[in-house]
Amino acid sequence: xxDPRYPxxxxxxxxxxxxxxxxxxxxxxxxxxTTMAFAVDQLTEDELDEPYRPGGWSKRQVIHHVADSHMxxxxxxxxxxxxxxxxxKAYDEKKWAELPDAKTESVEISLALIDALHQRWVTLxxxxxxxxxxxxxxxxxxxxxxxxxxxxxxxxxxxKHHLGHLEL
Numbered sequence: 518x519x520d521p522r523y524p525x526x527x528x529x530x531x532x533x534x535x536x537x538x539x540x541x542x543x544x545x546x547x548x549x550x551t552t553m554a555f556a557v558d559q560l561t562e563d564e565l566d567e568p569y570r571p572g573g574w575s576k577r578q579v580i581h582h583v584a585d586s587h588m589x590x591x592x593x594x595x596x597x598x599x600x601x602x603x604x605x606k607a608y609d610e611k612k613w614a615e616l617p618d619a620k621t622e623s624v625e626i627s628l629a630l631i632d633a634l635h636q637r638w639v640t641l642x643x644x645x646x647x648x649x650x651x652x653x654x655x656x657x658x659x660x661x662x663x664x665x666x667x668x669x670x671x672x673x674x675x676x677k678h679h680l681g682h683l684e685l
Contacts, residue, residue, distance in 0.1 A: 524681030
């Protein structure tokens with residue numbers, strides 16, 4: 518892939534959204550904290566502040582973005598599991614990435630957050646049954662309804678996508 522915006526390619530929704538097909542994707546979500554920490558383990562502070570591509574976020578911002586994004590996703594999953602097709606809250610990820618904490622805070626803070634969050638998230642995902650995967654929420658920006666089954670592969674990809682940015 519030659520486009521540094523999409524180091525692993527653009528997301529393509531898998532055809533199989535069965536409970537069985539979700540299991541390797543849940544494994545990928547589970548493994549992300551370790552692989553992400555390993556990817557930045559030897560980077561200096563200056564390297565963390567370098568953008569992964571011209572005009573792109575710094576590697577520091579990417580790590581904080583993953584924490585923000587996956588935190589929002591985890592909450593959205595919980596809403597979908599406990600409410601009848603709720604409309605979730607959207608957020609402006611670009612503006613969040615420009616906030617002072619995303620631009621300056623130690624990556625260790627977000628790596629620890631991602632680790633703890635993914636432990637909770639994976640525990641939740643592994644406890645789901647096939648019927649739970651049909652639970653949905655509505656995204657206010659496009660008005661579309663998304664099921665948990667559609668979102669698990671998206672977030673497995675999202676983690677690998679940003680891991681690719683850190684490895685560029």
